[in-house]
Amino acid sequence: MAYVYDDQNIFAKILRGEIPNSTVLETDHTLAFRDIQPQAPVHVLVIPKGPYVCYDHFASDASDAEIVDFNRTIAEVCKTEGLQDGGYRIISNAGEAGVQEVPHLHIHVLGGRGLGRMLQ
Numbered sequence: 001m002a003y004v005y006d007d008q009n010i011f012a013k014i015l016r017g018e019i020p021n022s023t024v025l026e027t028d029h030t031l032a033f034r035d036i037q038p039q040a041p042v043h044v045l046v047i048p049k050g051p052y053v054c055y056d057h058f059a060s061d062a063s064d065a066e067i068v069d070f071n072r073t074i075a076e077v078c079k080t081e082g083l084q085d086g087g088y089r090i091i092s093n094a095g096e097a098g099v100q101e102v103p104h105l106h107i108h109v110l111g112g113r114g115l116g117r118m119l120q
């Protein structure tokens, strides 16, 4: 499948500095910032800086350096937000079935309270 990236999506605008964000961590390849409508005491979005629509797009096409940096940044968010002891959930919604609102890959990092059982 050909991935079509829309550079007018809200996270592309955040990456270009056209819209403000509450940054948690930033590296050469990755940005982590707070969700504007947090669903838990900690709700951080981690995005690659490259133009990737969803997780399988990124994991297929990104460089090893981008993939390592992205994953390490997720781990770093868990540490800096103090989630390691209490636990956390990471989620990435993709496409129509996943009800993805913003078509730029993002991982939700949620924690800071009991999150309930998601899969039965």
Ligand code: 5GP
Residues within 6 Å of the ligand: 010, 019, 021, 022, 033, 034, 035, 036, 037, 038, 092, 093, 099, 100, 101, 102, 103
């Ligand atoms: P999705 O449904 O695509 O997985 O999640 C998109 C997320 O982006 C939602 O949790 C939503 O609250 C968040 N979001 C949408 N617009 C903005 C924005 O302008 N700034 C920030 N920080 N988060 C946003």
